[in-house]
Amino acid sequence: MRKYFLLIIAFVVFSCDKKSKVEKAVEEIPVEMKVVRFEQAFFESKPEDLATVKAEYPEFFPEGTPDEVWLEKLQHPQWRELYAEVERKYKNFSGKQTEIEELFKHIKYYFPTIKEPKIYTVIGEMDYNSKVIYANDKLLIALELYLGGKHKFYSDFPEYISQNFEERQMLPDVVTSFANGVVPAPLVNDKTLLAQMIYYGKELYLKDILLSEDYTDAEKIGYTPQQITWSKENEYFIWMNFIENQYLFNTSPKLLSQFINLAPFSKFYLEIDNESPGRIGQWIGWQIVRSYMENNPKTTVQQLLKMDAKVIFEASKYKPSKNE
Structure with missing residues (x-):
């Protein structure tokens, strides 16, 4: 148990040190805007x-x-x-x-x-x-x-x-x-929901690395704190709904209005619709990209942005847990 605890501490220290190295390098970059x-x-x-x-x-x-x-x-x-x-x-x-x-x-x-x-x-x-x-x-x-x-x-x-x-x-x-x-637009021949999800997931990941740490996930995506809480609490259900309905590789334009485009709520056509925030597909895409970068830390930002949506998805190991 003690050994496991020390490993956690070492990981945290390493992560903080890596972050500080980036911030120190950023501080040295001259920028003066009129x-x-x-x-x-x-x-x-x-x-x-x-x-x-x-x-x-x-x-x-x-x-x-x-x-x-x-x-x-x-x-x-x-x-x-x-x-x-x-x-x-x-x-x-x-x-x-x-x-x-x-x-x-x-x-x-x-x-x-x-x-x-x-x-x-x-x-x-x-x-x-x-x-x-x-x-x-x-x-x-x-x-x-x-x-x-x-x-x-x-x-x-x-x-x-x-x-x-x-x-x-x-x-x-x-x-x-x-x-x-x-962020390159999805390929012309890739009109899947997954391609759109990953496109916006890349955009939101840029906010993770470019904005200061005091910006919340709600501010990054433009949700209220309550909408972020709902998304996290229902992440497993959202994902299972996408999988069971075979949405990921579906090319129906209707899915964009349901889960990607700006809207008052997402459209599962279930009782929970009015509780959900709009653009939930963007939010899920963000979690997939985050999972990919966590599991593939040697990937540069430029490599990520150019990468095919399906490749990111398959290597992300994204699998939300069911809330008990």
């Missing part, structure tokens, strides 16, 4: 300054849009109110800038050729599918979607969407947008 506050430049300007603002930020003014549209937006009471709310929360962005720079230190550790982008803060059209856009040299962040899930401006959004309009979701959203450029 922040451009476009929403301040626009909403703090006067109507007669519009031409100057357009000349300075041409990428934010599509050709063919008449100036009347921008002047209306600049002076409209609701837009002014939204800007005031954003300013109240994010007038000083230096804290978030530091967090994003720390994130990109981790990104550059695993992806050395990546160059840190310039950060652009904006106020957009409340498009929750484009909260953050990473495009090589630019990182656009729509601040109107990080005011807090219960904010009055979000009253028309269903709760399963507005629950992720929190400040803490900003960095996980940055990783999601970054992942879109480094």
Whole structure:
């Protein structure tokens, strides 16, 4: 028993030492990012300054849009109110800038050729599918979607969407947008549910290694703590349901709406549906990828991202335990 205990201690110490070596290397990576506050430049300007603002930020003014549209937006009471709310929360962005720079230190550790982008803060059209856009040299962040899930401006959004309009979701959203450029899409000829599960599992695994340790699993995937608890408590049942219904290698598009796409709940077509969080297939895919990396520690992140979904699944030894 004592020998077993010592082995556990040795493993923990080794794991912590390995982690600390990564963090020490990350600390040495120089990252300095410039922040451009476009929403301040626009909403703090006067109507007669519009031409100057357009000349300075041409990428934010599509050709063919008449100036009347921008002047209306600049002076409209609701837009002014939204800007005031954003300013109240994010007038000083230096804290978030530091967090994003720390994130990109981790990104550059695993992806050395990546160059840190310039950060652009904006106020957009409340498009929750484009909260953050990473495009090589630019990182656009729509601040109107990080005011807090219960904010009055979000009253028309269903709760399963507005629950992720929190400040803490900003960095996980940055990783999601970054992942879109480094996680290869499933092969054209692989339309299985498993391929989609592993694709999102890879994205979520990137959050494990890129985000700081104080981010919870709930924040990484955009669940509530209660939804994470439900997922863990029902992991065996979910997995058995997938296996018994032969879902993994099924190519029906219907399965995406049931288990992958953004939704208020997952669709097993059973009594538990309303208790379940949406996108449960993504969560299971995450557990498979985690299991693979635990059982194959010599696999690099780059190797993992390029690996076929079926190969990952078969080598993952993923087998959730039944809760007693």
